[in-house]
Amino acid sequence: MSNASETYGEAAPEKPWLTAMVRGARGKCPRCGEGSLYSSYVKTAPQCAECGLDLSGHRADDAPPYITTFLVGHITIPLALASKQLFDPPLWMQFAVWLPIMAVSAWAILPASKGALIGLQWVNKMHGFAGPDADPAADA
Numbered sequence: 001m002s003n004a005s006e007t008y009g010e011a012a013p014e015k016p017w018l019t020a021m022v023r024g025a026r027g028k029c030p031r032c033g034e035g036s037l038y039s040s041y042v043k044t045a046p047q048c049a050e051c052g053l054d055l056s057g058h059r060a061d062d063a064p065p066y067i068t069t070f071l072v073g074h075i076t077i078p079l080a081l082a083s084k085q086l087f088d089p090p091l092w093m094q095f096a097v098w099l100p101i102m103a104v105s106a107w108a109i110l111p112a113s114k115g116a117l118i119g120l121q122w123v124n125k126m127h128g129f130a131g132p133d134a135d136p137a138a139d140a
């Protein structure tokens with residue numbers, strides 16, 4: 001039986017990216033997994049209340065809404081088209097069913113996609129997670 005250092009060698013990552021992304025997707029701090037990532041719906045807290053990680057340097061920007069739109073569209077549009085083919089419901093019923101499902105799905109997925117992206121940025125030391133020794137020109 002081998003231990004982790006034999007399996008992964010000296011180049012083993014200090015920060016497991018999947019763990020950080022899952023913690024972020026659950027709305028938790030990517031470093032400790034205990035503190036809340038958000039102070040409200042998708043407003044990032046300035047720092048983790050448990051470990052003190054400075055969360056203000058993330059740059060999720062437009063990626064979380066893009067990911068959310070991509071996922072919601074690729075899940076609901078095929079289902080809507082399949083329901084049209086199978087049941088041929090009237091147009092008003094399609095709107096009454098699928099628009100709320102799309103809205104609720106987007107509302108639920110957006111914080112998870114933003115948190116996962118912040119976790120990935122933290123693992124890769126991107127933007128404000130790079131630390132004080134980072135080259136400021138790298139983010140320009």
Ligand SMILES: [Zn+2]
Nearest residue numbers: 029032048051
């Ligand atoms: Zn933390």
